[in-house]
Amino acid sequence: MESLEDDNNNVGVANKEYFLPGPATDLNIRKSLIEQHSPPDILVHNLVTGSDVDKLFEIFYKHVNPFISLLDPVLHTPESTFARCPFLFTVICAVSSRYYTEKSEIYPIAMHFAKHSAANALIEGWKSVELCQAYILMSIYSVPARRWEEDRSWLYTGLAVRIATDLNLHQVSTVQPQCEREEREILNRTRVWMICFNLDRSTATQFGKPSSVKEDYILRNSKEWYKKSQYNIKDDLHLCAYSSLLRIVGRFHDDIFSDLNTPSGLNKQIDFRSVTLTHDAHLSRYFEEWSKKFAEESDRNDRGANFRCTLLPFLVDYSRLVMFSFGFQHAFTRGIEASDHVFFSKCFDAAKSVIKHMIDVLAPSGYMRYAPDGHFVFVSFASAFLLKMLRPEIRQLLLSQELETEIFDLIARLIHTLSSSEVAIDDRHTPKLYARFLAGLLAKHRKDGAAVVGRLQPLPPQSQTMHRSSASDFQGHGTASSSSGSAFNAPQSYSSTTQDHADDGDYSQMAQTSSKAPTPIYRPEIAFTPGQGQIDFGISSDLAMMDGVINGFSDEEMLATMQAIKNPTWWQNMMMPGFSWPDASAMSPGIDTYNQNIPGAHQGFSGFQTASVAT
Structure with a gap:
C-alpha cells in the first residue's frame, strides 16, 4: 500500500488526485482562501472605498459592459466578484476608474495594480472562468502602449484563450441546470468562449498573427444562441x-x-x-x-x-x-x-x-x-x-x-x-x-x-x-493613504439579485487581513501624464x-x-x-x-479589428 509520504511526493499525473477538482472549485472554500491569502491590493492599500466600489461597478455595467458583453450582472456583483476572483474585481475597478470623475486621479495607479495582479494571477491564481474574463478585460481595455514590444493585448488574449480551453469552455455543457443560478453559470461559460473566439480572430487579423481558435460546434451554431435561455443577457x-x-x-x-x-x-x-x-x-x-x-x-x-x-x-x-x-x-x-x-x-x-x-x-x-x-x-x-x-x-x-x-x-x-x-x-x-x-x-x-x-x-x-497622485505615495512598502483617510470598510447594503449566492458576503474584513502587504512600485504611464x-x-x-x-x-x-x-x-x-x-x-x-518591428508587416493579414472590440 502506498504510504501518505509517497503520495505527497508524487507530482503531476503521478499524483492520483491530479485530475480531481481542487478546493478552488468550491466557491465557499475559494472565498475563504481569498480572505486569508489574496485580497486585492486595490483594497489593501485603500485606493478605493466601499462606496467607490459600488460606483465603479455601476459605471462598468452602464458604460463599459455594453461594448464587450463580458459579465452577467446577476452573477457578478461586487461581493461575488470579490469572492470569486480578486484579479477580476481589481480590473473592473481599474478600468471603470478611468471614467470615475470623483477620483479620476486613481486610474493610473489602479491600472498598475491590475497589471501587477495579472502577473501574480498567472503564477499563483486558480484557473477559473473569472480569471479568463479578467484577462479578456485587460486585453480590451489595457493601457495604450507606445511600442509594439510593450503592448500586452495579444498576450492577454492568448492567456484568456488558453485558460478557456483548459477549462473546456469550448465543449457544450451536458449538465442539466436545476436552478436559475446553474443555468446562468452555463450561459456564462459559453459566452466567455464566444468572446474568446471574437477576440482571438479580431486581434489576429489586426496584428497579422495566426488565429488560435477554430470554428467549432458552439461557434457554428452561435447565430441563435442569444435566445437559448430566458436568462441570456x-x-x-x-x-x-x-x-x-x-x-x-x-x-x-x-x-x-x-x-x-x-x-x-x-x-x-x-x-x-x-x-x-x-x-x-x-x-x-x-x-x-x-x-x-x-x-x-x-x-x-x-x-x-x-x-x-x-x-x-x-x-x-x-x-x-x-x-x-x-x-x-x-x-x-x-x-x-x-x-x-x-x-x-x-x-x-x-x-x-x-x-x-x-x-x-x-x-x-x-x-x-x-x-x-x-x-x-x-x-x-x-x-x-x-x-x-x-x-x-x-x-x-x-x-x-x-x-x-x-x-x-x-x-x-x-x-x-x-x-x-x-x-x-x-x-x-x-x-x-x-x-x-x-x-x-x-x-x-x-x-x-x-x-x-x-x-x-x-x-x-x-x-x-x-491629475496624477504623487507617485511617492504608492512606492516602497506599507499602506497608502486613502482619500477618506481611513481603512477600507465595505458597506453592508450590498444586495444580491438571486438568493443563492453562496460566495457573496462582506469583504471588508478580507481587505484588511493583509494590510501589511508590500505595495508594488508604481511607474508612471506616459499616456496619462497631465x-x-x-x-x-x-x-x-x-x-x-x-x-x-x-x-x-x-x-x-x-x-x-x-x-x-x-x-x-x-x-x-x-x-x-x-x-x-x-x-x-x-x-x-x-x-x-x-x-520587422511592426506586427503584420510580413504576414497576410490586414487591419480588420483590434483587441479593443471584442464583441
Missing part, C-alpha cells in the same frame, strides 16, 4: 451578431490566403474581383439580416442596446474596406484598368462611411467616451487610407478635385470630433491622441491642411484634466513630420498602432495598416528591417 444578441461577422471575414481570408507554397500564403493567382464581390454579397446579406433582428429583438428601451445596434454599419463598412483593399492593391501593382474602378469606389465609399458614422452617429451618442481603443483605430486607419488615395497615380486616374476636397474636409471634421468633450475625456485619452496624429497627417498632405482644420470652430477646452492643452492646428506643413515630430508630439508619445501608419512602406501600397504586400519588402533593405 440583453447584450448576447449583439455578441452573436459580431461572431457571425467575424466568421464571414474569416472565410474571406481563407480564400485570399490559400496558396500553401508562399511564405505569406497570399494567393495572387485568384480572381480578386470575383472573390471580393462574392464576400461583399455575404456582407450585404448579413447586414440586412441583422439589421432586421436588431429592429425586432433588441431592447429599444435600453440605451446601451440601442448604441450597440448603431455599431453594426460601422463594423460592416470597415470590414468591406479591408476586403476591397486587397483587390485595390492587386490592381495597383499590375496597373489599374477600367474594370478596377469597383475597388476604388468601394474602398472610398466604405472608408468615408466609417468616418461619417463616427462623426454623425457614434460620437453624439455619448458612449464613445467609454469605447475601447479599437474603435478609434478603425476610424484613424480609414482616414489614413483616404489620404493614401491622394497619391499621384490614383489622383490622376480616379480622383476629382471635388473628391479630394471632400477627403480633407471629412478628416478635418473627424479631428474635431475625436478631440471634443463628447469623445475625449482629457488630453491623454486615446481619441485625443489620434486627433493630434491625424492633424499632423492632414497638414503634411495638404499645404493648407492646417487652414482646413482651422476653418472649423475650435472646441471649448476640456473642463477636466487628468494634458497638453488644445490641439495646435496652426502647425506648418513643412514642420509636420520633421525630426520624428508629428504635430507637436514625438515618437515617445505615439501609440503603438500609430507606428503602422508612420511606417514608410505602408504609404507605398494600397493596403490597410498591419499588412504589407509581399513584394513591397524587396524595395529597400532598410524598410525591411524597420518592418
Whole structure:
C-alpha cells in the first residue's frame, strides 16, 4: 500500500488526485482562501472605498459592459466578484476608474495594480472562468502602449484563450441546470468562449498573427444562441451578431490566403474581383439580416442596446474596406484598368462611411467616451487610407478635385470630433491622441491642411484634466493613504439579485487581513501624464513630420498602432495598416528591417479589428 509520504511526493499525473477538482472549485472554500491569502491590493492599500466600489461597478455595467458583453450582472456583483476572483474585481475597478470623475486621479495607479495582479494571477491564481474574463478585460481595455514590444493585448488574449480551453469552455455543457443560478453559470461559460473566439480572430487579423481558435460546434451554431435561455443577457444578441461577422471575414481570408507554397500564403493567382464581390454579397446579406433582428429583438428601451445596434454599419463598412483593399492593391501593382474602378469606389465609399458614422452617429451618442481603443483605430486607419488615395497615380486616374476636397474636409471634421468633450475625456485619452496624429497627417498632405482644420470652430477646452497622485505615495512598502483617510470598510447594503449566492458576503474584513502587504512600485504611464492643452492646428506643413515630430508630439508619445501608419512602406501600397504586400519588402533593405518591428508587416493579414472590440 502506498504510504501518505509517497503520495505527497508524487507530482503531476503521478499524483492520483491530479485530475480531481481542487478546493478552488468550491466557491465557499475559494472565498475563504481569498480572505486569508489574496485580497486585492486595490483594497489593501485603500485606493478605493466601499462606496467607490459600488460606483465603479455601476459605471462598468452602464458604460463599459455594453461594448464587450463580458459579465452577467446577476452573477457578478461586487461581493461575488470579490469572492470569486480578486484579479477580476481589481480590473473592473481599474478600468471603470478611468471614467470615475470623483477620483479620476486613481486610474493610473489602479491600472498598475491590475497589471501587477495579472502577473501574480498567472503564477499563483486558480484557473477559473473569472480569471479568463479578467484577462479578456485587460486585453480590451489595457493601457495604450507606445511600442509594439510593450503592448500586452495579444498576450492577454492568448492567456484568456488558453485558460478557456483548459477549462473546456469550448465543449457544450451536458449538465442539466436545476436552478436559475446553474443555468446562468452555463450561459456564462459559453459566452466567455464566444468572446474568446471574437477576440482571438479580431486581434489576429489586426496584428497579422495566426488565429488560435477554430470554428467549432458552439461557434457554428452561435447565430441563435442569444435566445437559448430566458436568462441570456440583453447584450448576447449583439455578441452573436459580431461572431457571425467575424466568421464571414474569416472565410474571406481563407480564400485570399490559400496558396500553401508562399511564405505569406497570399494567393495572387485568384480572381480578386470575383472573390471580393462574392464576400461583399455575404456582407450585404448579413447586414440586412441583422439589421432586421436588431429592429425586432433588441431592447429599444435600453440605451446601451440601442448604441450597440448603431455599431453594426460601422463594423460592416470597415470590414468591406479591408476586403476591397486587397483587390485595390492587386490592381495597383499590375496597373489599374477600367474594370478596377469597383475597388476604388468601394474602398472610398466604405472608408468615408466609417468616418461619417463616427462623426454623425457614434460620437453624439455619448458612449464613445467609454469605447475601447479599437474603435478609434478603425476610424484613424480609414482616414489614413483616404489620404493614401491622394497619391499621384490614383489622383490622376480616379480622383476629382471635388473628391479630394471632400477627403480633407471629412478628416478635418473627424479631428474635431475625436478631440471634443463628447469623445475625449482629457488630453491623454486615446481619441485625443489620434486627433493630434491625424492633424499632423492632414497638414503634411495638404499645404493648407492646417487652414482646413482651422476653418472649423475650435472646441471649448476640456473642463477636466487628468491629475496624477504623487507617485511617492504608492512606492516602497506599507499602506497608502486613502482619500477618506481611513481603512477600507465595505458597506453592508450590498444586495444580491438571486438568493443563492453562496460566495457573496462582506469583504471588508478580507481587505484588511493583509494590510501589511508590500505595495508594488508604481511607474508612471506616459499616456496619462497631465494634458497638453488644445490641439495646435496652426502647425506648418513643412514642420509636420520633421525630426520624428508629428504635430507637436514625438515618437515617445505615439501609440503603438500609430507606428503602422508612420511606417514608410505602408504609404507605398494600397493596403490597410498591419499588412504589407509581399513584394513591397524587396524595395529597400532598410524598410525591411524597420518592418520587422511592426506586427503584420510580413504576414497576410490586414487591419480588420483590434483587441479593443471584442464583441
